[in-house]
Amino acid sequence: PYLTAREITIGDVPVLALRVTYVGELGWELYAPAEFGRALWRAIWDAGREHGLVAGGYRAIDALRLEKGYRVWSSDITPDETPFEAGLGFAVALDKGVDFVGREALVAAKRAGPRxxxxxxxxxxxxxxxxxxxxxxxxxxxxxxxxxxxxxxxxxxxxxxxxxxxxxxxxxxxxxxxxxxxxxxxxxxxxxxxxxxxxxxx
CATH class of the missing domain: 2.40.30.110 (Aminomethyltransferase beta-barrel domains)
Structure with missing residues (x-):
């Protein structure tokens, strides 16, 4: 299911698989120790060949995330903008009664409205x-x-x-x-x- 994680093995590689996406499609993010990178690539490549798997670079990822409206740090969101200006106000919970670093600044920014x-x-x-x-x-x-x-x-x-x-x-x-x-x-x-x-x- 979406937003779940599972420890799995791909080939002989131990992997933490997260059911999340930065491209807006059904997919998994796979995390493994760096020394297993080549073996993981080979295992996925070999298994995917019969299904028409192709390699895609970062521009492909960027195109997909633009279509979904996903922000990228240092370009779309920086320390100069508030979450409310960046369209991310839905991710800021100010009504839970929990204090955190930056809360007062966010309350003030929300009250002032977006610039x-x-x-x-x-x-x-x-x-x-x-x-x-x-x-x-x-x-x-x-x-x-x-x-x-x-x-x-x-x-x-x-x-x-x-x-x-x-x-x-x-x-x-x-x-x-x-x-x-x-x-x-x-x-x-x-x-x-x-x-x-x-x-x-x-």
Whole structure:
């Protein structure tokens, strides 16, 4: 089941298997001692060959997580933003009566309201792909920069994330400077892929 863990053996390798995902698909994260890395790879590769297993790199992971709206540390979320600005307020439990380091700052941030909001932007031109730090403008004024971007293969769209003014709602139109060309975008509701989370729990 989703969000469970189990100690298993793959080939001859002892593995801690976690039923979690950073890509929004049915999957497992496998943890093993580093010295078993090559043996684990071989065991998975050999077993998967008959099922059409292919190797995927980090750009594939990045494309999938963009479609699901999963944030990446140091780009989409940094110490400069609050969880409420990053769209992660649902993960902050301030009403449990438990004290923790940073609680007062989070209470104050929630009370003050967001200074900006991380938004999912879908570009009009699927061939224009953002890599990060591109300027974003709305009504001719620069309002932010792209935190991360890439092409979403399942949704067949170019996706970018950027912090926008907090009052920029879903449906807001604007432009991103992609390699010298201003490309139109629309702010979209996230996630773009599998909004009911059926794939994760399958």
């Amino acid at each position: 900006k909001r991380l938004r999912c932007l879908v570009l009009d031109d699927p061939r224009s792909v953002c890599l990060g730090n591109e300027p974003v403008r709305i009504d001719g004024a620069i309002v932010g920069r792209v935190t991360s971007g890439g092409y979403g293969y399942a949704v067949e769209r170019s996706i970018a994330y950027a912090y926008l003014p907090p009052d920029a709602p879903i449906g807001t139109r604007g432009e991103i400077d992609v390699f010298g060309d201003w490309v139109g975008f629309e702010v979209m509701r996230e996630p773009l892929y599998d909004q009911a989370n059926q794939r994760i729990r399958s």
